[in-house]
Amino acid sequence: MLDLIRLDHLLIIIPPGSKKAARKFYAEILLLKEVPGGHPRGAIWFEMADIQIHLREEEGHKTTSDRHPAFVVAKLEAAINFLKQRAIQVSYSSEINGRERCFFRDPWGNRYELIEYKEK
Structure with a gap:
């Protein structure tokens, strides 16, 4: 174990x-x-x-991979606004039930996901 x-x-x-x-x-x-x-x-x-x-x-x-770490955030909309205010492009992917999420990349193409879990 x-x-x-x-x-x-x-x-x-x-x-x-x-x-x-x-x-x-x-x-x-x-x-x-x-x-x-x-x-x-x-x-x-x-x-x-x-x-x-x-x-x-x-x-x-390489900058073409979709591999990424995912971080849970308290308020996704606030995180998206934070990124956009810094001219960081935000993208979206398929929906996952019970979560909102987005992605961004650093200047070298490394991908990150941000997730907010929604209450049921």
């Missing part, structure tokens, strides 16, 4: 030479808190709710 407790972090890949722009996007635009420190392989880390996002430069980055 694995006895899993929770998700700790996600590693997101960005193209080489993108660290400065990634700091701007994740810290200044999304307003995430950077976790200071000399992280392995030159990664930069940010806190998103109780999960960390680790960003690392890596060759071969």
Whole structure:
């Protein structure tokens, strides 16, 4: 038995030479808190709710994938407005009963989903 407790972090890949722009996007635009420190392989880390996002430069980055982490938000409409105010394009997908959701991508094409669960 694995006895899993929770998700700790996600590693997101960005193209080489993108660290400065990634700091701007994740810290200044999304307003995430950077976790200071000399992280392995030159990664930069940010806190998103109780999960960390680790960003690392890596060759071969692709932007066409629909793979993504999904984060639950308290108020989806407020989150959408927050993103749109920062000129971040929001997209939508198929409906899922009992949830509202949207997607956005970082400047390197990494996809994120935001979900609000609706009361029954």
